[in-house]
């Protein structure tokens with residue numbers, strides 16, 4: 001019953017996290033690339049995705065669909081990229097609500113009154129996660145190696161979307177989203193369906209010994225720190241993600257992993273691979 005959550009490139013891992021499904025799909029719409037996860041697509045009444053870097057107007061190392069407003073690029077370009085992205089993903093452009101990520105674990109409850117925040121209007125207060133039960137808006141989070149946590153409750157018809165870098169993952173922002181859905185909308189964690197989006201893989205996520213030590217201390221039951229000869233430690237953020245959802249009461253068969261590594265996929269931006277000279281991608285989730 002207990003198996004590794006992923007097929008590691010090196011077969012040297014203890015098998016302690018229940019297996020979760022893994023898979024992603026990719027499509028181009030008018031030149032805009034969009035990743036989805038089959039396990040989430042099977043849920044009727046919800047729409048989700050994750051942008052790639054093609055089909056936009058940005059140039060240089062932002063080429064071409066940079067969807068980050070926090071990088072030194074023309075705001076007009078980013079807005080135009082969002083227009084193209086929204087057309088491709090069939091998202092109403094003026095009804096998005098964007099996170100204001102701070103690598104923390106604040107999750108805000110939002111609704112139609114927040115539409116446009118972060119790009120047409122002032123941004124939300126600092127937050128890395130959003131929850132809603134309002135079908136009139138689309139939740140958006142920004143990414144460039146950090147995980148997107150998609151959380152769907154098909155019973156209560158509410159959703160949560162979070163940006164989880166290593167700090168957010170360490171702080172268990174996934175559990176904060178689950179708790180938010182329970183408190184605000186009465187969700188039972190057993191009903192939640194979770195997706196973990198394209199993000200940096202365990203083989204690419206090298207860290208210093210301090211960070212490795214923090215993960216080993218916070219997640220002592222799983223081998224999330226990888227020690228290899230002549231290498232700095234690596235952290236398996238995907239395993240950390242799955243573990244925090246399991247601990248929050250989510251069923252293992254309801255967790256799926258995109259398995260796409262941003263640092264190894266040249267159709268995606270990667271902060272780590274590109275040494276910060278890169279654009280940003282967007283995750284989206286909405287109730288139809």
Ligand SMILES: [Zn+2]
Nearest residue numbers: 201204261264
């Ligand atoms: Zn990788």
